[in-house]
Amino acid sequence: MSLRQQIAALPGSGELIAAMDKVNGDPEKIRAIATRWRLAGNASFEEPAQPGEMTKPGPLGDVAGATRLVDDAWNGASADAFVDHMKQYGKAGQALQEAFDDCAKKLDDAADALDTAKRGVNGICETLLRDVSTFRTDNRHEAPTDVEAGVRSLVGKQVDPVKTHASNAESAVSGAARDISSRLGDAKLPFTFEDIKAPEEESFVGTRSGWVPVSASELSDSVRTTLAGNAGSTGTGGGGAYSGVSAGGGAPAPKEEVVEWIKQAITEMRDPRFKAVLESRGIDVSDLDPNDPKDIERIWTVIWHESGGNPKAINNWDINAQNGVPSQGLMQTIPPTFNAHKLPGHGDILNPVDNIIAGVLYTYSRYGDMANHPGIRSLEHGGGYKPY
Secondary structure, three states, X not given: OOHHHHHHOOOOOHHHHHHHHHHOOOHHHHHHHHHHHHHHHHHOOXXXXXOOOOOEEOXXXXXXXXXXXHHHHEEOHHHHHHHHHHHHHHHHHHHHHHHHHHHHHHHHHHHHHHHXXXXXXXXXXXXXXXXXXXXXXXXXXXXXXXXXXXXHHHHHHOHHHHHHHHHHHHHHHHHHHHHHHHHHHHXXXXXXXXXXXXXXXXXXXXXXXXXXXXXXXXXXXXXXXXXXXXXXXXXXXXXXXXXXOOOOOOOOOEOHHHHHHHHHHHHHHHOHHHHHHHHHOOOOOOOOOOOOHHHHHHHHHHHHHHHOOOOOOEOXXXXXXXXXXXXXXXXXXXXXXXHHHXXXXXXXXXXXXXXXXXXXXXXXXXXXXXXXXXXXXXXOOOOOOOOO
């Protein structure tokens, strides 16, 4: 029998059962709702990642990245007004995300209170059953009516303690419901999407004045790389016309300097002076060959999809950036990962050779070799690129 059924079988347990039934909620279901709310709040900024994959920007993350490109590429009053307008979407999204997070915290608190109450009630009832069993054994020679009266007394003494736990749980749950209603319903968020003017009401619409392109020499490397990739023109990215290596996964042929960086990185990793270091990490890169076009192609494919071939690329939008460790460099490693997998003398995360070394060694450490990099494996089996 369940604990409730055993208590219900005791004489005089009606009031106790009624109190027990007030704490019959499922804390895990409440926590699951809290998790869904957090994901909903984050979804506009980043997509949930699968195990072993990095997060990708959600709609507002894409908007923020595109807005930064416009801000970097254009000057003038209209350009500034456009950027200010677009930033409001992130502001509204952030307010909504914070509201979801606050409400999820309220749900977690309610689940914790309910969990505590359930454990308290279960503990009281389990102790009661033991006490009743002991009482019946000790008084087995007494009249049945006297034994029943004694059991009723034991049961009655536990009603108030159980009611206290039930009251605490009820207060926590009703308080969470009240706070959530206030946060998402009655109380207005500090800034909402309704507060954003329609684009046609803004000063940047319908005029060419106020849009002054930034000169090519003033553009940042990341902007030049992105614009080059989007427009198909040449830029400071790694795509180019190097005929010695084919490209995979939709990447253009790599520039000769990128191929040289990859060859240098492979040569360094294969250097005997690092053999002991790699063995201590359980990594074997003996299958890599600086003159093997396939090895170069795979590494270049990762580079292209991660950074566009820009050795100075820094990701400022995802959860890693929010945590203060933005992914950087050709293979977009975050500093802790770079530091864990770099080789002695190759400690500059923005140095292209050093970054390739750390990115490749991380891939070997986690996936065994370049062929099993999730992006390469997917592309070579007919799928799309997947970050690592």
